[in-house]
Amino acid sequence: MMLTFRARPAELPISMPDQAFDTGPTRNAKAPKSFRWRKVMVFSLSLALAVWATVEMYHVLDVSGVTTLEKILLGVFSLNISWIAYAFVSATIGFLAALAGLFNAHRSRASSGSALISGRTVIVFPIYNEEVERVFATVESTAESLTNAPGRFECFILSDTNDPEIALQEEAAFERLRSRLAPGSVVHYRRRTMNLHRKAGNIRDFITRWGGRYDYMIVFDADSFMERDTLIELARRMDASPETGLIQTIPQLVGGRTLFARTQQFAAALYGPVLGSGLAWWAQNEGNFWGHNAILRISALANAAGLPEIPGRAPFGGSILSHDFVEAALLRRAGWNVQIAPELGGSYEQGPPSIIDLSIRDRRWCQGNMQHMAVLLKTRGLTFTSRMHLIIGIFSYLASPLWLLFITVGMLLSLQNMFLKPQYFGESAALFPSWPVIDSERSLNLFLITMAILFAPKLYGLIYGLASPRWRRTVGPVKTFLSVIAETVISVLIAPVMLVEQTTAVYRVFSGRDGGWNPQARDSNEYTLHDTFRHHAPAIVLGTVLNVSAFAISPIFAAWLAPATIGMLLAATLSYWTGRTKSGDFARRMNLLESPEEIEPPQSYLESVADRPAYHNLDVPSLTHLFADRNLRNRRTHIVDTHWPLAHSEVHTPLALARARANRLATIDEYISALEPKEKLALLNSPGDLDAVIDEYSMRGLHYSTGTT
Template identity: 55%
Template structure:
């Protein structure tokens, strides 16, 4: 097998690192947005925020504000500002969904004239799942748009058994594909800068071959018509640098995943249209299910390395927001396409899986505080995107702080004696007095702006007849989803608060691949994971009951989910009966009528489930397997002059010292074994030393 068969000839694009502090802005003609849209949404959010802050001020200022009451008002103001803006954005999305035209991708007869690479960055992922998706995608494009698309599997896998399984999967994949959409494979020797570095390596080496690149995640699915429509829009709008679709969640099997999938399908389109409405040409990028103009990306989006150590320094973790901002800074339009369907992704099946993924996202978003502090020339709208991402994680510890301050106020009122002879000239004690009627008004007003976006989604779903004759079933489904999300929200608050604290203490999240397709965890594992959350719920409830039963009732929405965190997480992560009532009520259109991109990928998984399993010792002792493996290896080692790759050097030393192949393999770590597999010369030395004796012993 020739190297060209595995990877095409390199066609480099220079991708310089972009400075955050210095820039050369070159706006593209016609790329300005309508300012009134941003003003309307921001103004609406500010108006709602000011109104609720004023109501809360009236609640607390019956007899003047104590220090604790001022603290409560300050924290409430920050939290409600975040919620008020989100509500105003959802109102814009609701109105846009009702009155702005919708479109669906259709395969036009107009031929594409550009070349697009579909990139599949993977990291220790299921070969069965990913390669089946690649085959289904390439097959559909070979028929719908022959020779206009090519697929590139960009592996960053660091586990030897998975790496060798990928090589087996690639052989099968190439044999199964028709002409019209070639598929290539590259596995990096050194995983610099994680996913962003993986894409950077592709652009720097092969980017010149392609006008556009379309990024998939390991669990992404996109219809051929959508892929073609995205390429067509890029051709028609040369000033656009990136178009982001809004992927729907699909493939949920557990109660937790089904609830999230339902929420994404019913409320997601309204929220997505709202973001698109006000962001316009300064849209955002979510790292996948998006098409990018390759030359623009190379010229403008090379990521800098942040000064300092992780978690705030080092390589930028949540690279997508920054890349979108850099593209816009260079004058390119960055658009969100809420009107374009046919874009899907799988979500976490359990609350624990979501928390693990969320930990990495939390670090990436908090790292954006350093980006915001240093960046110059970034548009106001992109700064708003950054701020929304940061606040989405800071909101959890702020809400928990709000609860604790409110509890402190109640404890002060319940147990502390008034101070009659303070420095205050007044002869009356300083009691923290609250107007209960106004407090109830603030509670219901806050609840309304939290729940109305869900109502908007239900209305739009019914009007647009998202589930055909069963469209009315979205109403009981929304009620069930709301109950589930209300129970789960305190658990997420506790998990995100713990993540924020860990990050502020300097703990790096590392690079852990998402667990996909899980059928839940053992009860003991779930209990260990949520023990502190349960304890927090019990303590908060006990303290609230000591204050008064009424206060405990007010706290119940937050404490109930914490108290039952363990059974809630365990049972919500179990696979749901597809024919049961809950599954039917939480079903989406895609459950009744699975999209072809998804169903075709699933149907091809069986073909990859029985791949031959090899380990590194097989490569050493089997000449045919060794030759085939050598063709797959990427020979580029990104090392500086005089720099040594330590795992490879250690592997070489162990080859020289090991008595036999079994001793060598048992003594190699995964990193050392991968270095051996990635270096044909070292592998040949291992073969020369061990292949003969081991082959004879095995006969």
């Protein structure tokens, strides 16, 4: 395979039609089935535990009748405990499955053989205004790792960048990248002219233009890293299983430097195998898709998972933001296997460096998951398991406002009992008043049991770490135990902060505010203390109100509520402290929150970091330089993708405005200064129009930068 210097290969399009939500079941009757008893077992046990806890809560409240507020409290509790019960049962099964995996060493890197891979695989890198040196270094290291691989692999950078300066940086980085690639490594680059339907639209544009060239597609995020053996194994599994449409790995976190990032990294490394194994065990061939670090069969995705827009305006309508869950559900509806592979290692990503950065990302995810309500209501033919994936995703955000509602109603009950006029008699005739009284002993027992099942996954993770040969060899039992204690303390303090953040995100969606699509922060922004106080002001105010109200009821009540209120009161301080690299370095010096991936970093991550300096000092021309130098313009024409998805009579407004401004401004300097970013990008994406504007100024006889004749 020879190195190509073309930015893109010849197009080989395939169709990817929109899938109608209201179509009837289209499942393939011959599709491999899953063991139904596993799902029945998980959800039956979860339901039984939730019902038991709800009945116990009813008896706690029903000492002398249940008041209206107590009925509301009971209803909210039943929803919350259902979520906790499912998480506990799934984690318990995952714990047993993960332990079983430890005793079968071959499962750590299960292989489907060593034969050549017949299918052609493309590794796509969808990017959007990302840090250029990080992305292109990862592309380079990934492409070169697959040189002489037993199969045909290519890399394809799919840029949706709409910042003109970053767009020019990407072009310069691609020039640098292709000059560094070894023979046998193939990398292509395409930047879209129009950012339709965000990431899902980016992938769709690729499939409908080049999808016929490839059999399989491995999707990276801008912060993804995958080992060579893992990439090859994913392609082999696809070759060996023609009924499989998607295989999702479980990425581990790497590269975290702040205390927050290292806490998340440690938790993912220790608890991730337990939680992932549980999900894979009961979902089986009806797994889920998380949008990256997964392989998809392109023909299956094209034929079965073209996403339509949801009717209506954002945030509930429009393009589906959390497209991955829906694509997995549609693939399964069409009869394709959708698998989760917890036993397959070598898959990594980077997490947000701070609470603020996580919250910004969560707003987009929350909006996307709330859109799944419409998908559930409108889409026919989805399997029960696919619907459960969507419901779990929705509830992962609704749980926060529900817990806040539970706290609020509980406080109102206490206030009613102490300060407000009691409701002596209900609507029906009664001889005795209805007082809000609870069974305190039963309440304490229920609280302790709830806390036990809530923290059980952490205990499972600890046992898993102590049993894992790799954890014992790299981290060690003592450091693992102490790190679990540290992670638990930090998580307990941060949990109320995230409760407020996610409640705010849900409120924003239901109030009609579109969260937009912003690039994710990959490195620490080192927010100032002022920034953190401003961002977390709602949490601090809410914590103050709850704390004052609790003390007004009784110091004991305030002590019970302290785990929630302390985190809220310290929200800004926690956010500032955990988001600093110094705090992460301190934890490292204390030998806390270390994971095997930190002690023995994966090769894919190390190679990517090692390649970053090559992209530090790029020769990036400015728009002004392009106007002045025709050679610079000619050099980039082979990189620019001039595909404009416009109807015959349709006009791209920014490009039309850019052309029109040339008729009104006397000098090129004035013209460039007047251009909006969208107009600059439109010109960069249309070399012909860029040349036409420059020729127009030349025909007027104007000298560059002077405006004189």
